[in-house]
Amino acid sequence: MRQMKTVSMLLVAALALSTGCDLLNTDQPNIVEPEDVETEAGALARRVGAISDFSFAQDGDGTLFEDGHILLSGLMSDEFMLSTTPPTEQEVDQRRVFENNSTVYDLFHNLHRARAAAEAAAAALRELRAEPDADNFIGEMLSLAGFTYLYFGESFCSGVPFSHLEGDEVVYGAPQTTDEMFQTAVARFDAALVEPGVQAEEEPEITYLAAVGKGRALLDRGLFAEAAAAVVDVPTEFQYLTEHSDSPLRLQNAIYSYSVGWLWSVSDQEGGVGLPYRTAEDPRVPFFDEESAGLDNTTPQFTLLKYPDFSASVVVADGIEARLIEAEGALQASDLGGMTAILNDLRTLQDLDPLGVPGSQDEGVDLLFSERAFWMFATGHRLGDMRRLIRQYGRTAEQVFPGGVYLKGGSYGADVNIPMPQEERNNPNFTGCIDRNA
Amino acid sequence: MTSAAASPLPWAERAADRSPAVQRSRARQIEQAQVIVEAARRLIEERGERFTTQELVKEAGVALQTFYRLFAGKDQLLLAVFADMIAEYCAQVEAVARELPDPVDRLRLYVTGALRFDDNSAFGEDFNATVYPKASVSWLLSEEPFFGQEGFINTLRLRGALGASGQQPGTTDALRYFTPVSGKRGGEATTGITFGSLGNTDLKPERSVEFEVGLDASVLKERVSLELTYFNKRTTDALVQRNVAPSIGASEFQFFNLGEVKNYGFEVAINTRIIDSRSLAWDLAVAGSVYDNELVELGEGVEPIIFGFGLQRHEEGYPLGGYWARPITGFSDANGNGIIESDEVTVGPDAVFRGRALPNKEASLNSALTLFDGRVRVGTQFDYRGGNYIDNAIESFRCTPVLNCRAAVDKTAPLEDQAKAQALLFEATEWGYYESAWFIKLRELSFTFFAPDDWARRFRASRLSLTLAARNLWTITDYTGVDPEVNAFAQDNFATSDFESQPQVQYWTARLNIGF
Numbered sequence: 001m002r003q004m005k006t007v008s009m010l011l012v013a014a015l016a017l018s019t020g021c022d023l024l025n026t027d028q029p030n031i032v033e034p035e036d037v038e039t040e041a042g043a044l045a046r047r048v049g050a051i052s053d054f055s056f057a058q059d060g061d062g063t064l065f066e067d068g069h070i071l072l073s074g075l076m077s078d079e080f081m082l083s084t085t086p087p088t089e090q091e092v093d094q095r096r097v098f099e100n101n102s103t104v105y106d107l108f109h110n111l112h113r114a115r116a117a118a119e120a121a122a123a124a125l126r127e128l129r130a131e132p133d134a135d136n137f138i139g140e141m142l143s144l145a146g147f148t149y150l151y152f153g154e155s156f157c158s159g160v161p162f163s164h165l166e167g168d169e170v171v172y173g174a175p176q177t178t179d180e181m182f183q184t185a186v187a188r189f190d191a192a193l194v195e196p197g198v199q200a201e202e203e204p205e206i207t208y209l210a211a212v213g214k215g216r217a218l219l220d221r222g223l224f225a226e227a228a229a230a231v232v233d234v235p236t237e238f239q240y241l242t243e244h245s246d247s248p249l250r251l252q253n254a255i256y257s258y259s260v261g262w263l264w265s266v267s268d269q270e271g272g273v274g275l276p277y278r279t280a281e282d283p284r285v286p287f288f289d290e291e292s293a294g295l296d297n298t299t300p301q302f303t304l305l306k307y308p309d310f311s312a313s314v315v316v317a318d319g320i321e322a323r324l325i326e327a328e329g330a331l332q333a334s335d336l337g338g339m340t341a342i343l344n345d346l347r348t349l350q351d352l353d354p355l356g357v358p359g360s361q362d363e364g365v366d367l368l369f370s371e372r373a374f375w376m377f378a379t380g381h382r383l384g385d386m387r388r389l390i391r392q393y394g395r396t397a398e399q400v401f402p403g404g405v406y407l408k409g410g411s412y413g414a415d416v417n418i419p420m421p422q423e424e425r426n427n428p429n430f431t432g433c434i435d436r437n438a
Numbered sequence: 439m440t441s442a443a444a445s446p447l448p449w450a451e452r453a454a455d456r457s458p459a460v461q462r463s464r465a466r467q468i469e470q471a472q473v474i475v476e477a478a479r480r481l482i483e484e485r486g487e488r489f490t491t492q493e494l495v496k497e498a499g500v501a502l503q504t505f506y507r508l509f510a511g512k513d514q515l516l517l518a519v520f521a522d523m524i525a526e527y528c529a530q531v532e533a534v535a536r537e538l539p540d541p542v543d544r545l546r547l548y549v550t551g552a553l554r555f556d557d558n559s560a561f562g563e564d565f566n567a568t569v570y571p572k573a574s575v576s577w578l579l580s581e582e583p584f585f586g587q588e589g590f591i592n593t594l595r596l597r598g599a600l601g602a603s604g605q606q607p608g609t610t611d612a613l614r615y616f617t618p619v620s621g622k623r624g625g626e627a628t629t630g631i632t633f634g635s636l637g638n639t640d641l642k643p644e645r646s647v648e649f650e651v652g653l654d655a656s657v658l659k660e661r662v663s664l665e666l667t668y669f670n671k672r673t674t675d676a677l678v679q680r681n682v683a684p685s686i687g688a689s690e691f692q693f694f695n696l697g698e699v700k701n702y703g704f705e706v707a708i709n710t711r712i713i714d715s716r717s718l719a720w721d722l723a724v725a726g727s728v729y730d731n732e733l734v735e736l737g738e739g740v741e742p743i744i745f746g747f748g749l750q751r752h753e754e755g756y757p758l759g760g761y762w763a764r765p766i767t768g769f770s771d772a773n774g775n776g777i778i779e780s781d782e783v784t785v786g787p788d789a790v791f792r793g794r795a796l797p798n799k800e801a802s803l804n805s806a807l808t809l810f811d812g813r814v815r816v817g818t819q820f821d822y823r824g825g826n827y828i829d830n831a832i833e834s835f836r837c838t839p840v841l842n843c844r845a846a847v848d849k850t851a852p853l854e855d856q857a858k859a860q861a862l863l864f865e866a867t868e869w870g871y872y873e874s875a876w877f878i879k880l881r882e883l884s885f886t887f888f889a890p891d892d893w894a895r896r897f898r899a900s901r902l903s904l905t906l907a908a909r910n911l912w913t914i915t916d917y918t919g920v921d922p923e924v925n926a927f928a929q930d931n932f933a934t935s936d937f938e939s940q941p942q943v944q945y946w947t948a949r950l951n952i953g954f
Contacts, residue, residue, distance in 0.1 A: 031615035032631055048630025052621035087838055091866065098866050100748035109684035116687025117632060163685040168614075168639060170686055243622040250620045251627060298841070409841050410780070410863050422748070425741045427683035 062252025083294020271402020572601025703729025
């Protein structure tokens with residue numbers, strides 16, 4: 001028994017040794033802890049990370065696991081047919097999306113990650129850099145954050161909450177209506193425009209990025225004249241791009257991957273009311289008829305050629321969109337001639353035949369939205385535009401969204417936007433979509 | 439070197455210790471330390487390790503400075519409590535053993551006890567170390583004088599155990615961190631950082647307290663042995679990976695210590711030699727278990743945790759990881775056209791519990807028949823598992839989106855199957871594809887031939903045998919998929935599904951054993 005006591009005490013002593021010193025304070029080699037990046041270099045690394053997160057949320061990546069905003073919103077609109085099989089993607093294509101849809105969760109989560117990363121990077125750049133106004137980085141981060149609010153407002157139902165971290169604490173956001181999301185987007189773009197580093201740009205880039213973003217958000221709010229005014233200084237040749245590479249997978253252009261992988265197929269007059277993206281034979285929507293079914297062995301595969309390889313860049317905002325916003329300003333002012341002139345100026349960029357002046361306001365709406373759809377095919381604009389046709393131009397969902405018999409069985413549903421995933425119910429302020437209206 | 443800078447010599451320390459003043463002070467400090475440790479033990483009994491130093495000194499009736507003079511901190515105090523409890527327990531065991539007349543008698547009763555002290559860098563920074571006590575007792579009843587030696591029961595042992603254990607969090611589960619990520623801007627690819635994990639500074643080990651009683655017996659001249667166990671385990675502060683609200687814009691999951699889980703059940707094992715002769719012997723072993731688990735409490739304000747393609751849940755009052763879906767509440771061929779159409783199936787509005795995903799009944803039967811004076815042995819093993827469901831996701835996938843399952847394209851398919859397909863196609867409910875996953879399998883059949891010694895000697899060997907064996911030969915089940923035992927999620931704790939999964943393969947082996 002004495003021996004047992006001795007062994008016990010030795011064990012206790014060993015434990016005391018192991019706990020009394022710093023043996024348990026180990027470094028974790030594969031992770032970056034927050035205190036490691038509380039530096040100027042850390043702030044710059046957060047900016048690069050935020051750009052990467054934004055690109056991933058908008059375009060997806062080469063892993064083919066998570067669909068970006070352009071791909072998924074294009075699937076719900078009349079741009080793409082699903083030529084692969086996952087049921088969660090089919091729900092979106094068929095406009096019958098349920099709250100437990102994991103594909104929708106991925107997009108919702110990735111857009112929030114991009115939003116939170118951009119906002120946190122802006123704060124870190126301001127706080128940790130010796131000369132935060134020496135360049136336009138803060139304005140760039142605020143602008144990218146603004147675009148994420150735009151994407152939420154244009155693609156998801158009303159009632160998206162925006163939560164954030166304050167130190168160790170989670171501050172759960174209250175749901176924002178669709179219009180409130182656009183207001184927040186405008187606020188981010190305005191904040192970017194007044195950043196000293198943006199105002200000091202010798203060759204404006206973020207100035208134009210924020211201007212186009214603001215114009216787009218104002219269009220979404222139905223403030224057409226203000227939208228046109230916001231973009232008036234943006235030159236037609238301006239482009240702000242997300243950039244891609246052949247490798248690593250994270251940097252690959254997923255719109256190209258999904259196209260050449262026969263997962264997404266270019267639509268034509270989808271569901272009876274979609275635009276004739278293929279039959280129009282328009283160089284702005286280049287495609288190739290594979291004369292075969294896609295990966296699902298059912299859907300005819302028409303492969304989009306707009307993004308020719310893994311490294312093809314994707315437009316976030318450009319001068320063409322600025323002109324289209326001006327054209328809509330003219331439309332709203334019943335200046336159909338002015339609108340057509342702007343559209344025809346743009347068409348010269350692709351050597352397209354000029355358009356005739358539409359005979360009525362209604363025809364003008366059709367013409368403008370068709371031109372927007374072709375110019376900005378597969379850039380994440382179309383679903384928002386289709387919703388605007390209902391919300392701002394009095395069209396019905398049946399006149400705008402594909403309907404009738406669905407190619408793979410059953411019929412199209414009635415969704416005109418994407419619902420939020422059930423995982424958001426872990427937010428105590430969240431109760432689901434406020435409404436499912438356009 | 440000056441004497442002031444050197445450590446005191448041992449003889450000087452001993453001389454100082456002999457001083458009456460030092461001895462008085464030392465006795466006083468020992469007494470105070472004991473008071474503090476006793477106070478700590480009282481607090482631990484009342485509320486675990488959750489007490490502050492202020493509460494401790496109040497309980498002990500000493501000043502805070504006294505505590506810090508005697509102990510470096512709470513960790514060291516816990517170690518002292520640990521040592522104190524072991525010493526007390528040893529004294530008790532010694533006292534009991536001293537009363538027994540001889541050493542052999544003392545072996546009828548086994549009492550063991552242990553305390554485990556855990557600290558871990560994986561704990562959240564706001565959580566300290568923890569202690570797990572355990573004790574067990576085993577009584578060899580059949581060795582007692584009052585137990586008859588010639589009865590039906592040859593040996594009987596009663597046993598019981600009560601103990602606490604813990605499961606540590608993963609290495610980085612408690613940490614908030616970023617991860618490197620590639621980005622490209624201005625034509626240049628470079629590395630940035632993105633949010634990796636939220637972490638949880640309060641994360642601590644989950645703690646289980648398990649109570650177990652049972653008996654081991656042998657009967658019929660020790661030809662039948664029996665083991666019977668009842669266990670009941672309650673796990674608190676269960677480590678649960680929970681979805682984070684995506685609107686935070688952080689990681690997908692976060693580990694929490696949530697709620698309480700209850701596991702309980704019976705295990706039984708019977709080993710018997712049915713035939714025992716020189717030319718023929720037959721051994722039979724049967725083992726089985728029945729158990730249940732229930733998520734007693736998930737935590738206030740915590741939504742059910744949903745995973746596994748959104749089909750499985752951890753929800754209060756139900757088994758962990760059960761299958762849930764909106765139920766098919768009825769169907770009928772109302773228009774009499776011989777097929778079920780979408781409007782002829784009704785589906786409930788909310789997801790309800792369909793069944794557990796993991797089996798709660800298991801049994802195995804092993805038989806070994808030895809023939810021809812031990813030259814040939816025939817072994818068989820049957821396995822049974824049941825009580826659970828599996829999602830036949832490969833069949834539902836055929837129905838939608840691929841649209842080539844029989845129920846979706848063949849008008850002669852059973853109406854019930856058509857109803858399941860219609861409910862899936864138009865109401866997106868997987869309900870009809872959750873199938874009972876019980877099975878009985880002939881897991882193994884083997885024949886072994888033990889060669890005579892002179893055969894072995896021809897190979898300069900001492901032993902020679904040849905075994906022919908086959909596994910997974912036969913399955914009895916109601917499951918309509920390939921194999922109810924598959925899982926597309928492989929090693930995942932709870933997620934189960936039959937989707938593009940390889941069934942248990944049937945294979946045959948021939949093995950030649952040569953012993954030298």
